[in-house]
């Protein structure tokens with residue numbers, strides 16, 4: 001999702017290849033293409049780029065508005081993106097990404113809730129310091145920081161943890177972005193036999 005959003009925001013002229021995740025085992029198309037065997041993976045005018053943060057940076061070379069113009073805001077956005085890239089493992093593990101399910105109230109381990117608290121604080125700080133003039137982390141433009149956190153937004157919509165009104169407003173704004181809507185619509189159209197058991201299993205309840 002992150003690589004695709006960045007590529008679309010930068011208007012890169014690429015062919016999108018959609019691969020069904022193969023289970024058990026690895027997905028052959030991704031293994032053949034991507035050096036680390038994972039998506040996102042981008043090939044563009046001789047450049048080969050993997051890891052979502054690197055894809056965001058590459059896209060920002062072509063569309064610089066993917067990062068905020070102001071130096072201080074840009075440093076903040078890059079730090080947030082880096083924190084997302086390396087962190088929040090408990091959230092990822094306990095509230096996995098599934099756009100087609102409602103897992104309201106589940107997955108709330110103490111570590112996942114701690115990740116969510118940190119994310120809420122981080123989003124609020126960005127919005128208060130740099131977000132005037134628009135609904136996104138750095139205002140009116142949907143930046144690479146928003147791209148990096150977009151999968152977290154989907155997790156909040158699927159798992160419905162208790163979040164503040166301000167967080168909810170940001171989640172709703174990201175969900176309403178045309179590209180995010182396009183991603184949801186495309187996901188809804190995927191064949192039922194593309195569903196991955198690992199992500200469909202019933203999660204643990206509270207306690």
Ligand SMILES: N[C@@H](CCC(=O)N[C@@H](CS)C(=O)NCC(=O)O)C(=O)O
Pocket residue numbers: 021022026027030037038039040050051052053085
């Ligand atoms: N840190 C990497 C994470 C990449 C990653 O974990 N990709 C997963 C999907 S989100 C993947 O390619 N899975 C392949 C598979 O499950 O077959 C990034 O941000 O790009």
